Amino acid sequence: MHKEPDPVQRPPSDVGRRRVVIENLQPCVDGGRYAVKRVVGESIRAQADILSDGHDALSARLLLLRPNAGTWEEIPMVHRQNDLWEATFSVQDPGLYHYTVAAWIDSFKTWRHDFAKRAEAKQDLAVHLLVCAEMVEKAAQRAKGTDRKLLESIADVLRTDPSLDERVTAALDEELLFLMNRFPDRRFETRSDRELRAVVERRKALFSTWYERFPRSCSSDASKHGTLQDCRALLPEIARMGFDVLYLPPIHPIGTTKRKGKNNSPVAAPGDVGSPWAIGSSEGGHTSIHPELGTFDDLAALVSDATSHGIEIALDLAFQCSPDHPYVKEHPEWFTWLPDGTVQHAENPPKKYEDVLPLNFASDSWRELWEELKSVVLFWADRGIRIFRVDNPHTKPFPFWEWLIGEAKEKYPDLIFLSEAFTRPKIMYRLAKVGFAQSYTYFTWRNTKAEFTEYITHLLTTEVREFFRPNFWPNTPDILPEHLQYGGRPVFMIRAILAATLSASYGIYGPAFELCVGEAVPNKEEYLHSEKYEIKHWNWDSHGNLKDFLSRVNAIRRNNTALQTTWNLHFHHVDNDYLLFYSKASDDLSNIVLIVVNLDPHHTQSGWVTVPLQELGISPDEPYLVHELLGDDKFIWQGERNYVSIDPQRTPAHILRVRKRMKRETDFDYFL
Numbered sequence: 208m209h210k211e212p213d214p215v216q217r218p219p220s221d222v223g224r225r226r227v228v229i230e231n232l233q234p235c236v237d238g239g240r241y242a243v244k245r246v247v248g249e250s251i252r253a254q255a256d257i258l259s260d261g262h263d264a265l266s267a268r269l270l271l272l273r274p275n276a277g278t279w280e281e282i283p284m285v286h287r288q289n290d291l292w293e294a295t296f297s298v299q300d301p302g303l304y305h306y307t308v309a310a311w312i313d314s315f316k317t318w319r320h321d322f323a324k325r326a327e328a329k330q331d332l333a334v335h336l337l338v339c340a341e342m343v344e345k346a347a348q349r350a351k352g353t354d355r356k357l358l359e360s361i362a363d364v365l366r367t368d369p370s371l372d373e374r375v376t377a378a379l380d381e382e383l384l385f386l387m388n389r390f391p392d393r394r395f396e397t398r399s400d401r402e403l404r405a406v407v408e409r410r411k412a413l414f415s416t417w418y419e420r421f422p423r424s425c426s427s428d429a430s431k432h433g434t435l436q437d438c439r440a441l442l443p444e445i446a447r448m449g450f451d452v453l454y455l456p457p458i459h460p461i462g463t464t465k466r467k468g469k470n471n472s473p474v475a476a477p478g479d480v481g482s483p484w485a486i487g488s489s490e491g492g493h494t495s496i497h498p499e500l501g502t503f504d505d506l507a508a509l510v511s512d513a514t515s516h517g518i519e520i521a522l523d524l525a526f527q528c529s530p531d532h533p534y535v536k537e538h539p540e541w542f543t544w545l546p547d548g549t550v551q552h553a554e555n556p557p558k559k560y561e562d563v564l565p566l567n568f569a570s571d572s573w574r575e576l577w578e579e580l581k582s583v584v585l586f587w588a589d590r591g592i593r594i595f596r597v598d599n600p601h602t603k604p605f606p607f608w609e610w611l612i613g614e615a616k617e618k619y620p621d622l623i624f625l626s627e628a629f630t631r632p633k634i635m636y637r638l639a640k641v642g643f644a645q646s647y648t649y650f651t652w653r654n655t656k657a658e659f660t661e662y663i664t665h666l667l668t669t670e671v672r673e674f675f676r677p678n679f680w681p682n683t684p685d686i687l688p689e690h691l692q693y694g695g696r697p698v699f700m701i702r703a704i705l706a707a708t709l710s711a712s713y714g715i716y717g718p719a720f721e722l723c724v725g726e727a728v729p730n731k732e733e734y735l736h737s738e739k740y741e742i743k744h745w746n747w748d749s750h751g752n753l754k755d756f757l758s759r760v761n762a763i764r765r766n767n768t769a770l771q772t773t774w775n776l777h778f779h780h781v782d783n784d785y786l787l788f789y790s791k792a793s794d795d796l797s798n799i800v801l802i803v804v805n806l807d808p809h810h811t812q813s814g815w816v817t818v819p820l821q822e823l824g825i826s827p828d829e830p831y832l833v834h835e836l837l838g839d840d841k842f843i844w845q846g847e848r849n850y851v852s853i854d855p856q857r858t859p860a861h862i863l864r865v866r867k868r869m870k871r872e873t874d875f876d877y878f879l
Contacts, residue, residue: 227265227310227397230256234673235403241640242404243673245298246413249772251405254293255284257310264316266391268309269294270398274302274407283388284308301620304405311396315342315387319379326375333371339378340365342387349390358386411451411594412623412644413676414771416707416761417521417714418450419684421738422458422500423480429744432480435496435505439512444747446516448721448754449761453513454521454596454714456684457483458506460490460497462529465552465561469741470728473561482739484525484598485562487532493583503590510591521594521625522587526580526603527553528564535564538579540572568604577607584615584622594623597643601628605641612642625678629686639675645712650679650705651688656787656806660778663709667776677773679706679713682720687734690808692725696751697808697855699723703753704860707760708791708802711773718745721753763836763862769798777822783814786853796824799865801833805853813852820847825867832866 232255234243245251253269267284284294298304322335340362347358364377377383425433425441438455445453461481468475475481483497490498496506513520528534530550534541542564543551553560570576584595600608616622626643628635635646648666653659666677681702682691690698699720706713715721719734722745726735736743747754764770769791781788785807792799805812818825825831830845837858851861 224395225397226259226312228258229308229310229397229399232308232399232401236674239401239403242406245405245407246410247301250295250297252293252295253306255308256290257292258290264313265310266313267292270307270309271296272305274300298407301407301409305402307402308399309396311393336365336374346387346390408644409621414711415452416450417452417454418445419454419716422455424743432499435501435509439509442512442516446518448758451518452521453518457486457523457525458496458500459486460488460495461485462488462531464530467562467740480742485529487529492533494586519594521596522592523598524595525598526566529562540570541566541576543567581611581614588619593621596625598627600626600638601630601634605637609641636675645676645678648677656784659787677710679710681706682716684716684739687727687732692727694808696723697859701859704804707764711771718747767798767800769793769800779819780817781814783812785812786814788816799823801863803851804860805855808855811854815848815850817847833863836862836864
């Protein structure tokens with residue numbers, strides 16, 4: 208387990224003389240019970256309300272302990288307004304950061320402020336200069352070396368220089384202020400009673416582009432079961448499309464008892480391959496590979512080849528078993544047994560999953576179960592897998608996930624866990640708090656301008672943003688949303704653009720997505736002839752496919768840093784409810800992207816967008832070039848209001864990079 212660092216040492220107890228109060232230290236999740244989340248390269252802006260009785264000046268420091276650091280560093284905090292103080296620090300290394308706040312009455316700043324007023328009013332200053340000399344002498348005792356000598360010399364001037372002007376000048380000198388800030392009197396400082404934490408992960412925890420594909424459907428021969436070797440052959444095209452995570456549904460042996468047939472039939476016909484989520488047979492369980500997919504050497508080759516293409520392999524982590532799983536015989540205590548002697552299968556009434564047995568986390572042997580499941584994660588991590596998409600984590604206890612993820616990351620700090628939990632918001636958020644780096648979301652079912660704006664604004668502007676990272680998926684093998692069933696090719700393009708530009712992480716289930724498959728089970732959001740229950744032979748290059756389009760979208764994401772975070776998104780006004788207008792910009796405004804999406808897949812929509820010129824550092828009378836990155840068109844805009852018209856049958860959105868006008872020394876304009 209992670210060993211917590213020693214707490215910040217408090218000064219000797221002198222409560223009656225500590226007058227400063229520190230409240231509301233942020234960012235903070237559930238009172239500090241859980242850590243906030245960042246990735247390498249991001250910043251944390253710490254804020255606290257710091258106040259005291261009277262009118263004395265205050266000073267405050269943010270105390271920061273970085274991973275593997277032996278000492279706390281101090282960062283000066285700045286007073287903003289209404290007793291609000293803040294300090295910002297960047298996180299450049301993964302690991303666990305600790306931070307808290309110390310504050311104190313700053314006697315020298317108080318004296319200096321009052322002294323300047325006395326000097327301006329031409330009052331008698333002699334005694335006040337002696338007070339200053341005394342404070343400087345005490346500061347010298349706290350200092351060392353050159354600083355001590357300098358402070359001692361200033362104190363001597365304050366006491367003995369015959370010129371009052373020289374003494375006043377010395378007292379108000381900025382160098383003295385600098386030295387007194389370095390060696391303040393902190394005997395009676397207050398330290399926050401909260402020591403907060405931040406978990407910093409590698410950048411892919413925030414910015415990633417997922418592609419899901421069933422390896423058993425990867426064969427180029429329609430008559431053959433696909434293999435991991437066949438997956439290797441697809442890597443160049445997946446990389447060309449711009450995906451950096453290839454997620455494979457379970458690759459384990461599949462049970463035969465109660466095996467599901469095609470279209471989720473409760474009776475399997477001869478040759479039916481069953482659902483990969485019915486894990487386990489006589490050929491092995493969660494640490495085995497389905498023999499028809501290949502060997503561990505084949506997996507190692509796939510991982511190696513994927514790495515050479517800039518792709519990571521993600522595996523499905525589904526903690527459930529088929530009735531044939533070795534666990535059923537070896538550890539019957541890990542399952543729920545009914546009075547008739549049968550084992551309880553999975554249900555979500557009226558749905559039944561007879562081919563799947565849930566694990567009983569309330570078993571008396573729960574500790575042994577936890578240890579076994581941890582060993583499964585470490586087994587695959589030992590083989591180069593660092594990303595797991597976790598199936599239905601909300602059906603397992605929260606303490607289990609907090610323990611498992613913490614334990615696994617002790618050995619492999621670069622692990623990333625994606626939560627597949629389409630469930631109630633607070634459950635999704637709890638899973639994020641206990642350690643999941645990313646989560647599926649309700650994006651899949653948001654359709655209107657108001658729905659997108661309300662939902663995403665909530666993710667961006669509430670405490671949720673401190674610990675919950677969305678990963679937007681337009682479709683999954685389980686879910687074919689109604690809009691994809693009826694909107695045709697344009698709606699697939701719309702959903703891809705929305706997912707790819709609203710969130711820093713998104714994914715698709717392919718090739719169903721790029722081939723615009725919309726055939727559903729009647730009156731359900733489920734694929735007809737679902738690949739979950741049969742092998743599919745996809746004609747990846749069929750007419751109308753979106754491979755080149757997705758390549759373009761993903762290249763835009765890679766080439767524009769503004770699109771590589773979720774937290775810089777701002778919605779803006781456009782006078783048409785079928786148009787969604789938003790922007791993303793880098794902190795230094797060197798990369799500004801405006802996105803306008805036509806939410807209507809059937810008709811051209813037009814309107815006037817209101818560009819936030821002041822926020823983007825553009826003056827109202829300044830022309831600026833917008834480069835439409837999907838179609839490579841360029842337009843000169845000026846002012847806030849500009850006209851757009853978007854035909855979904857061509858390209859249902861504009862992704863516009865703003866190029867500001869710059870001035871050359873040769874006295875003509877160009878755009879940067």
